[in-house]
Amino acid sequence: MTWHLECTINDAPVTRDIPEDLTLLDFLRDHLGLTGSKGACLEGECGSCTVHLDDAPVCSCLTLAAQAHGRSVCTVEALAESTTLDPIQQAFIDTGAAQCGYCTPGLLMAGRTLLDRTAFPEANHLLTSIEGNLCRCTGYASIIEAIQIAANESKA
Amino acid sequence: MNQPVRPDVPPSPTPYAAPPHGVVGQSCGRLDGATKTTGAIKYGADLFWGRAELFVKVVRSEHAHAEVKSIITSEARAVDQVMGVYTHNDMPGTNLQGLILRDHEVLTSGRVRYMGDAIALVVAESEATARLGADAVQVEYEPLPVIDSIESALAKDAYPLYKAGNIMGGKRIRKGNVDEALAGAAVVVTESFETQSVDHAFLDLEAGVACYQDDLLTIEAPGQWVHEERRLIALALGLEPEHIRIIQPATGGAFGGREDISIQIYLGLAALKHPGKTIAMRLDRAESVRARHKRHAMRIEYTLGAKSDGSLTAAKVTVYSDEGAYASTGPAVMRKAASHATGPYRVPNVSVDVYGVHTNNNPTGAMRGFGACQMAIAYEGMMDRLAIKLEMDRFDLRIKNLIQSGDEVTTGQHIQVATAVECAEAAMGKFREVNGGLLVQPDEAHLRRGFGMSVICFGLGYGDGFPDCARARVAFDDAGKAVVYTGGVDVGQGLINMVAQVAADELGLQLDNVRVVAADTALTDESGSSSATRQTYFTGNAVKLAAEEVKEELLDIAGAHLQLHPHEIELTSGFARAIHVPGKEIAIKELVAQGKKRGYKLDQQAQFKPGTLCEDFDTGQSPRSFVTYLFGAHVSQVLVDIETGEVKVERHIACHDVGKAINPQAVRGQITGGVAQGIGMALMEEVISKKGRILNGNFTDYILPTIKDVPHVECIVLENTDPGGPFGARGVGEPPLIGAVPAVLGAIQDATGTAPNILPCTPERVWRMLQDGTNA
Numbered sequence: 001m002t003w004h005l006e007c008t009i010n011d012a013p014v015t016r017d018i019p020e021d022l023t024l025l026d027f028l029r030d031h032l033g034l035t036g037s038k039g040a041c042l043e044g045e046c047g048s049c050t051v052h053l054d055d056a057p058v059c060s061c062l063t064l065a066a067q068a069h070g071r072s073v074c075t076v077e078a079l080a081e082s083t084t085l086d087p088i089q090q091a092f093i094d095t096g097a098a099q100c101g102y103c104t105p106g107l108l109m110a111g112r113t114l115l116d117r118t119a120f121p122e123a124n125h126l127l128t129s130i131e132g133n134l135c136r137c138t139g140y141a142s143i144i145e146a147i148q149i150a151a152n153e154s155k156a
Numbered sequence: 157m158n159q160p161v162r163p164d165v166p167p168s169p170t171p172y173a174a175p176p177h178g179v180v181g182q183s184c185g186r187l188d189g190a191t192k193t194t195g196a197i198k199y200g201a202d203l204f205w206g207r208a209e210l211f212v213k214v215v216r217s218e219h220a221h222a223e224v225k226s227i228i229t230s231e232a233r234a235v236d237q238v239m240g241v242y243t244h245n246d247m248p249g250t251n252l253q254g255l256i257l258r259d260h261e262v263l264t265s266g267r268v269r270y271m272g273d274a275i276a277l278v279v280a281e282s283e284a285t286a287r288l289g290a291d292a293v294q295v296e297y298e299p300l301p302v303i304d305s306i307e308s309a310l311a312k313d314a315y316p317l318y319k320a321g322n323i324m325g326g327k328r329i330r331k332g333n334v335d336e337a338l339a340g341a342a343v344v345v346t347e348s349f350e351t352q353s354v355d356h357a358f359l360d361l362e363a364g365v366a367c368y369q370d371d372l373l374t375i376e377a378p379g380q381w382v383h384e385e386r387r388l389i390a391l392a393l394g395l396e397p398e399h400i401r402i403i404q405p406a407t408g409g410a411f412g413g414r415e416d417i418s419i420q421i422y423l424g425l426a427a428l429k430h431p432g433k434t435i436a437m438r439l440d441r442a443e444s445v446r447a448r449h450k451r452h453a454m455r456i457e458y459t460l461g462a463k464s465d466g467s468l469t470a471a472k473v474t475v476y477s478d479e480g481a482y483a484s485t486g487p488a489v490m491r492k493a494a495s496h497a498t499g500p501y502r503v504p505n506v507s508v509d510v511y512g513v514h515t516n517n518n519p520t521g522a523m524r525g526f527g528a529c530q531m532a533i534a535y536e537g538m539m540d541r542l543a544i545k546l547e548m549d550r551f552d553l554r555i556k557n558l559i560q561s562g563d564e565v566t567t568g569q570h571i572q573v574a575t576a577v578e579c580a581e582a583a584m585g586k587f588r589e590v591n592g593g594l595l596v597q598p599d600e601a602h603l604r605r606g607f608g609m610s611v612i613c614f615g616l617g618y619g620d621g622f623p624d625c626a627r628a629r630v631a632f633d634d635a636g637k638a639v640v641y642t643g644g645v646d647v648g649q650g651l652i653n654m655v656a657q658v659a660a661d662e663l664g665l666q667l668d669n670v671r672v673v674a675a676d677t678a679l680t681d682e683s684g685s686s687s688a689t690r691q692t693y694f695t696g697n698a699v700k701l702a703a704e705e706v707k708e709e710l711l712d713i714a715g716a717h718l719q720l721h722p723h724e725i726e727l728t729s730g731f732a733r734a735i736h737v738p739g740k741e742i743a744i745k746e747l748v749a750q751g752k753k754r755g756y757k758l759d760q761q762a763q764f765k766p767g768t769l770c771e772d773f774d775t776g777q778s779p780r781s782f783v784t785y786l787f788g789a790h791v792s793q794v795l796v797d798i799e800t801g802e803v804k805v806e807r808h809i810a811c812h813d814v815g816k817a818i819n820p821q822a823v824r825g826q827i828t829g830g831v832a833q834g835i836g837m838a839l840m841e842e843v844i845s846k847k848g849r850i851l852n853g854n855f856t857d858y859i860l861p862t863i864k865d866v867p868h869v870e871c872i873v874l875e876n877t878d879p880g881g882p883f884g885a886r887g888v889g890e891p892p893l894i895g896a897v898p899a900v901l902g903a904i905q906d907a908t909g910t911a912p913n914i915l916p917c918t919p920e921r922v923w924r925m926l927q928d929g930t931n932a
Contacts, residue, residue: 022820029201030204033733034195035198038199040855041854042441043441076193079193079194080194085194089194092189093189096186096821098192099648099649099825100407100408100648102199102358102359104193125821129865130863132862134855136357136832136865137649138825138830138832140866143863144863146810
């Protein structure tokens with residue numbers, strides 16, 4: 001069965017007929033070529049596929065593309081404004097938080113949500129907000145540092 | 157014509173002996189940082205978009221051990237959009253894979269020995285139809301007895317998995333007279349340890365593309381050693397290596413798990429069968445866990461003897477290593493386990509026997525720590541137990557027995573720069589900064605706090621006489637940028653920055669004037685694997701040597717231009733500068749342009765190949781088994797809930813002597829990441845299987861450390877120059893994991909009074925241990 005999908009992806013209107021059971025992750029990657037969002041577990045455990053659906057972070061592997069109907073999706077590809085990186089992207093580079101980089105897009109989207117919602121995230125709040133994102137390389141220290149730096153940037 | 161006046165200056169020191177003065181030692185941001193944070197960088201599965209034409213799916217065994225009676229592919233071939241179904245009969249080459257022992261059929265011809273064994277390959281126009289085709293392949297099995305543990309493999313009447321039996325090989329060390337020393341020891345401690353099977357669990361699942369065109373098979377898939385992969389693929393597929401090109405895409409972690417071939421030969425076979433088409437293949441998490449190699453689970457029996465003052469006199473160690481169905485790198489892992497059996501301690505009498513045992517569990521291979529990790533759990537566990545028995549302080553006992561510079565390790569190799577004591581003192585010093593190292597016990601009666609420590613050593617590189625070599629090329633391109641060519645792969649550890657920073661420092665350039673071409677067999681020379689903590693030492697040296705040659709040329713050109721002897725010129729910040737004449741300088745970019753016109757190559761290659769000597773077959777002794785040794789020490793503080801068995805790591809200190817941190821930020825990243833994996837191995841990670849079937853092949857059930865499981869790791873980076881390393885650097889990759897595990901286990905013992913000897917220390921296992929007094 002197909003579904004007629006109308007939504008906004010990274011500020012651009014998108015209209016497609018898609019299979020009903022297509023996940024948002026597969027739609028982004030296989031139908032639109034937006035390969036920034038990653039699939040690592042495909043069951044909502046690792047957070048690598050995190051995107052914003054109407055400003056809320058979701059695991060795109062557990063979200064049907066059809067659920068985006070009439071809504072707005074934002075992916076890591078739209079985080080930077082033209083050539084200017086978002087402060088959280090720059091902070092990830094500066095702190096070395098992107099080692100292999102595979103968890104990075106999901107962490108950036110989760111971290112961006114945190115900073116959008118909380119100007120002054122407390123340490124425990126910060127940890128809880130990205131607890132659903134697995135990283136196998138960094139031991140998380142540089143990721144925490146990056147989000148804290150980005151928070152300070154946003155405050156300034 | 158005005159000739160510049162030569163200044164009257166005293167002889168200047170040669171610039172070649174100068175310490176790093178540029179970007180080496182700087183925490184330069186990753187050169188691939190921007191593409192990694194914008195989603196632009198392409199990993200294996202990202203290459204499918206716009207390119208993939210045909211998709212591959214592998215049919216895997218439904219039995220852990222069985223004879224394959226028949227494979228019927230006719231129904232699969234009839235599935236709509238299925239373009240081909242292939243079995244062992246279609247393999248043009250040896251059909252064998254394996255990094256050291258090529259003992260594993262790519263497509264099974266008769267016997268399946270684990271549930272990941274591949275039986276057939278389906279090529280179709282979409283992944284969905286490839287899966288339908290795979291489901292339609294009919295395989296008739298005759299089940300055989302399943303050997304699912306070391307114990308059942310060694311049982312007297314065990315079914316032999318191979319003609320030679322279930323023991324595939326071994327490794328021994330004989331030094332002094334152990335039995336005599338143990339008989340004369342004032343104190344003897346005996347214990348056994350069980351370490352678990354661990355999955356590498358890199359996030360970036362195995363995925364890639366391949367195409368066969370114009371007699372060239374191009375495979376773009378993540379590995380750890382592109383040149384060796386090319387050789388292995390060539391053998392399996394019956395091609396000449398020069399007809400194969402391997403390109404490494406961006407790679408999301410490896411940790412040893414990509415050393416063995418994963419999807420490359422399947423991609424290659426499909427590409428050969430469908431010339432001109434771009435073939436795509438990826439594993440999902442369940443298939444990755446089911447099919448791929450694991451860390452060796454080991455049973456370690458350890459007897460340690462000491463004098464009454466705590467001086468170690470003898471160690472007798474027997475290790476059984478679960479090699480799984482196929483051994484691949486098993487022999488090397490056994491060698492590493494044996495040579496690290498007593499770690500950084502002086503033990504005059506040593507006897508080690510390591511046995512590799514075949515089972516119907518997953519094949520085993522390299523994983524961060526490579527046998528040395530399991531042994532550290534044992535020797536540090538023994539030091540804790542010995543300290544209790546001697547009623548000695550754990551730290552003092554270690555210090556008393558740690559090797560000093562000039563002392564020898566188990567293999568008889570004398571260590572030039574041994575900094576184990578320094579590491580241990582630095583780590584404990586840091587720990588004692590809080591409350592003098594005295595722990596405050598929580599008010600809650602069910603919570604217990606404790607701390608543990610570890611001191612470890614690690615022989616860097618392949619060692620043991622293996623030919624271990626790195627090559628590099630440094631050249632200036634037409635835009636005046638320096639280009640480093642290396643066959644080494646960056647799997648996330650930061651090799652690209654390491655080589656760029658070494659070259660930039662040598663050539664006096666800023667980092668943005670260097671670019672790196674890595675891991676493409678058509679463009680780069682062999683540099684060995686990204687494993688064994690070897691790339692900084694090996695490829696770093698090769699890049700430095702090649703850059704030194706280019707630097708000689710630049711100084712020559714600059715000398716002619718500035719009318720100075722080359723020794724009076726330094727290359728720094730993008731300029732060739734007269735050392736003693738302020739303001740007299742020329743941009744390196746300009747020198748490059750001039751030099752190229754005047755016939756200078758500005759393109760040099762170098763190789764770095766320090767030899768090691770084979771360990772003696774009977775005794776395991778070698779004057780130089782490894783090129784150099786790394787040392788580290790950890791202190792870990794835990795809180796144990798004795799009602800639930802939960803263990804929380806509250807504080808963790810990791811000290812590593814890296815020789816020289818080429819990029820301190822990257823070094824800290826390796827340390828904190830290694831500690832996180834160590835906490836995972838100590839407390840939660842375990843591949844659980846029953847009769848050869850993995851029960852937790854996903855991230856819901858295979859538990860990985862989250863941000864809440866890993867405390868802030870206090871890193872101490874020591875820089876005692878290595879005589880042979882580039883800028884004195886050694887390496888850092890594996891030791892942080894090796895040090896973390898025993899420190900956490902020691903802390904549990906300190907908190908609860910009961911020493912764990914089975915990993916991982918899950919809440920249930922800790923709870924049971926506290927009920928029974930053992931965790932068996």
